[in-house]
Amino acid sequence: MGEASATGPDTAGARPDPVDAGDGVVVTRALTKRYRGGQLAVDGLDLTVPAGSVFGFLGPNGSGKTTTIRMLMGLIEPTSGTAHVLGRPMPRSARAVLPRVGALIEGPAPYGFLSGRDNLLRYDAADPTADPRTRRARVAAALDRVGLTAAAGKKAKAYSLGMKQRLGLAAALLRPRRLLVLDEPTNGLDPQGMREIRTLVRELASDGTTVFLSSHLLDEIEQVCTHAAVMARGRLITQGAVADLAAGARGRLVVTTPDTGDAARVLKEQGVADVVVAEDRVTGEVPGRDLAEVNAALVTAGVRVRGLGVERASLEDAFVALTGEGFDVAG
Amino acid sequence: MSRAEASSRAEASSRAQASARAEETRRANPLWTLGLFRSELLTTFRRWRTLALLGVLAAVPVLVGVAVKIETGDGSTAGGPGGGGPAFISQITNNGLFLVFTALAATLPFFLPMAVGVVAGDALAGEANAGTLRYLLVAPAGRSRLLLTKYATVLAFCLAATLVVAVSALAVGALLFPLGDLTTISGTRIGFGEGLVRALLIALVVAASLTGVAALGLFVSTLTNSGIAAMATTVGLLTTVQILDQIPQLSALHPYFFSHYWLSFADLMREPVHWEGLTRNLGLQALYAAVFGSAAWARFTTKDITA
Numbered sequence: 001m002g003e004a005s006a007t008g009p010d011t012a013g014a015r016p017d018p019v020d021a022g023d024g025v026v027v028t029r030a031l032t033k034r035y036r037g038g039q040l041a042v043d044g045l046d047l048t049v050p051a052g053s054v055f056g057f058l059g060p061n062g063s064g065k066t067t068t069i070r071m072l073m074g075l076i077e078p079t080s081g082t083a084h085v086l087g088r089p090m091p092r093s094a095r096a097v098l099p100r101v102g103a104l105i106e107g108p109a110p111y112g113f114l115s116g117r118d119n120l121l122r123y124d125a126a127d128p129t130a131d132p133r134t135r136r137a138r139v140a141a142a143l144d145r146v147g148l149t150a151a152a153g154k155k156a157k158a159y160s161l162g163m164k165q166r167l168g169l170a171a172a173l174l175r176p177r178r179l180l181v182l183d184e185p186t187n188g189l190d191p192q193g194m195r196e197i198r199t200l201v202r203e204l205a206s207d208g209t210t211v212f213l214s215s216h217l218l219d220e221i222e223q224v225c226t227h228a229a230v231m232a233r234g235r236l237i238t239q240g241a242v243a244d245l246a247a248g249a250r251g252r253l254v255v256t257t258p259d260t261g262d263a264a265r266v267l268k269e270q271g272v273a274d275v276v277v278a279e280d281r282v283t284g285e286v287p288g289r290d291l292a293e294v295n296a297a298l299v300t301a302g303v304r305v306r307g308l309g310v311e312r313a314s315l316e317d318a319f320v321a322l323t324g325e326g327f328d329v330a331g
Numbered sequence: 332m333s334r335a336e337a338s339s340r341a342e343a344s345s346r347a348q349a350s351a352r353a354e355e356t357r358r359a360n361p362l363w364t365l366g367l368f369r370s371e372l373l374t375t376f377r378r379w380r381t382l383a384l385l386g387v388l389a390a391v392p393v394l395v396g397v398a399v400k401i402e403t404g405d406g407s408t409a410g411g412p413g414g415g416g417p418a419f420i421s422q423i424t425n426n427g428l429f430l431v432f433t434a435l436a437a438t439l440p441f442f443l444p445m446a447v448g449v450v451a452g453d454a455l456a457g458e459a460n461a462g463t464l465r466y467l468l469v470a471p472a473g474r475s476r477l478l479l480t481k482y483a484t485v486l487a488f489c490l491a492a493t494l495v496v497a498v499s500a501l502a503v504g505a506l507l508f509p510l511g512d513l514t515t516i517s518g519t520r521i522g523f524g525e526g527l528v529r530a531l532l533i534a535l536v537v538a539a540s541l542t543g544v545a546a547l548g549l550f551v552s553t554l555t556n557s558g559i560a561a562m563a564t565t566v567g568l569l570t571t572v573q574i575l576d577q578i579p580q581l582s583a584l585h586p587y588f589f590s591h592y593w594l595s596f597a598d599l600m601r602e603p604v605h606w607e608g609l610t611r612n613l614g615l616q617a618l619y620a621a622v623f624g625s626a627a628w629a630r631f632t633t634k635d636i637t638a
């Protein structure tokens with residue numbers, strides 16, 4: 001899984017790159033934001049988003065996800081530290097970087113008195129690098145992509161939350177982007193809508209767009225993301241490939257048997273560490289050797305095996321293991 | 332995630348690099364940059380609030396015209412030569428064109444600047460309030476460009492509002508009263524055509540008189556995320572200045588109040604035209620625009636957009 005991250009977007013690029021090679025589409029170093037009220041919202045964040053990844057940015061409410069995204073988009077100035085997007089420093093290079101970035105930040109915000117189509121026309125007109133000759137066609141395509149064509153002429157104030165969310169996504173998709181930043185994109189969507197967003201994200205990723213997706217829904221991240229970072233109380237807890245993160249919470253070997261005592265002894269003999277017996281289940285760390293041999297050893301020792309397998313840890317387990325706490329709001 | 336998928340992702344990302352290089356030419360086209368101004372104009376003039384303000388402004392000349400018509404229906408002239416009514420009111424019955432001057436004199440002290448204060452105060456704070464500001468900025472509109480566009484749009488509104496008053500007054504004047512040659516304040520006679528030109532000039536000067544309030548309102552608009560608060564503050568400031576301008580003890584400050592020379596536009600109806608008050612007024616407006624425009628720029632380009 002590391003391959004995709006090995007090639008940064010700019011390592012082969014034509015223009016000089018101010019950041020070290022091997023970096024990602026988004027790179028932050030010691031990024032910190034303290035709001036004027038004194039609230040430390042983001043604390044020394046070192047984030048690297050590999051090119052071509054679907055990057056899940058995970059954390060409970062108030063953990064600093066939106067604050068980070070605002071800094072990446074140049075909306076707020078970091079208190080200290082640096083943020084590079086597409087290899088350029090933010091917020092300084094906002095006007096060069098942002099035309100190639102689509103963003104949905106903290107919920108959609110349409111002009112209620114304009115139709116969905118007119119909203120997109122306005123946001124597109126705000127981009128001085130967007131060609132007005134193709135504007136109508138691009139707006140129509142974006143509306144079509146999020147399934148809003150039928151409601152395009154309706155005033156946005158008459159949209160449901162899910163429709164507004166789709167409109168916000170359409171605005172992010174007005175042009176081909178290198179990076180999409182989606183802050184809780186499935187908020188307010190029905191299950192069908194959520195599935196559609198996931199499909200859309202996969203589609204975009206397969207076109208080569210890097211997707212940076214914040215969420216507090218663990219299973220959402222697990223379903224679409226290749227990489228993830230976990231935030232808690234403004235600090236980065238971990239980041240990496242989703243598979244590695246879940247593995248980091250150590251999937252466990254599980255043997256279901258009525259003969260738990262014998263099973264535990266055999267497993268230890270077979271080199272399985274951290275063997276725990278609970279009711280009719282014996283669990284332990286997954287050994288390096290072939291599980292078939294472990295099974296054969298159990299059977300040879302007369303242990304009646306009902307089931308043997310590896311239970312993969314979920315991202316939620318990983319989260320709990322990493323933070324040592326539940327998925328709660330920090331004060 | 333399988334290895335095959337991973338390598339397809341890697342391919343995808345190298346494709347992204349290729350298309351990214353093709354995109355390096357994404358440059359801001361100077362002409363396209365005006366698209367935001369066009370969009371801003373459309374957006375502003377499609378708000379019902381803007382239309383309501385223009386509607387009220389259009390109604391003022393109608394009210395004045397009808398009142399004058401009713402009052403003079405019995406043959407007497409409205410207001411004596413030394414009457415306390417707004418400028419030019421006594422002349423309306425002789426020439427409908429004077430309704431233009433009367434209506435502008437009646438709306439300039441309060442209605443016009445209030446309307447401008449509402450539009451300017453809401454310009455950025457309203458967008459922040461609605462959350463649309465962050466999307467304009469990530470589009471990216473560019474902070475200086477957005478601020479300039481907003482100011483240009485408010486100035487366009489100043490002109491539109493003034494013209495609405497003038498055109499409505501001209502229409503009502505033509506409908507209710509005779510038109511023809513007119514007498515200037517200096518007592519000379521000028522033809523109707525020249526009168527119309529003077530009326531247009533006066534409308535332009537009145538519109539220019541509002542540029543100071545427009546800059547002030549825009550500055551206030553950068554200070555808050557509440558459109559209502561910004562509108563109220565701007566209109567409040569406007570009223571305060573108007574009141575202070577009437578207090579004799581503050582006469583030393585009066586020349587610095589943006590409204591102090593507003594009514595100098597009447598000097599355009601003299602023969603020859605008295606330029607002193609007019610140039611002082613325009614100079615003062617330029618000063619306000621420069622000071623509050625810079626303040627707005629300093630604030631808006633460094634502000635954290637958290638709304």
Ligand SMILES: Nc1ncnc2c1ncn2[C@@H]1O[C@H](COP(=O)(O)OP(=O)(O)OP(=O)(O)O)[C@@H](O)[C@H]1O
Nearest residue numbers: 035037039041060061062063064065066067068637
């Ligand atoms: N404008 C602000 N002024 C002061 N403090 C703020 C501001 N915005 C956010 N905060 C604080 O910063 C912290 C991080 O907030 P942020 O919005 O980044 O969290 P989040 O991870 O996006 O949460 P959620 O999942 O609820 O969207 C919170 O403690 C919040 O109270």
Ligand SMILES: [Mg+2]
Nearest residue numbers: 065066106183
């Ligand atoms: Mg958030």
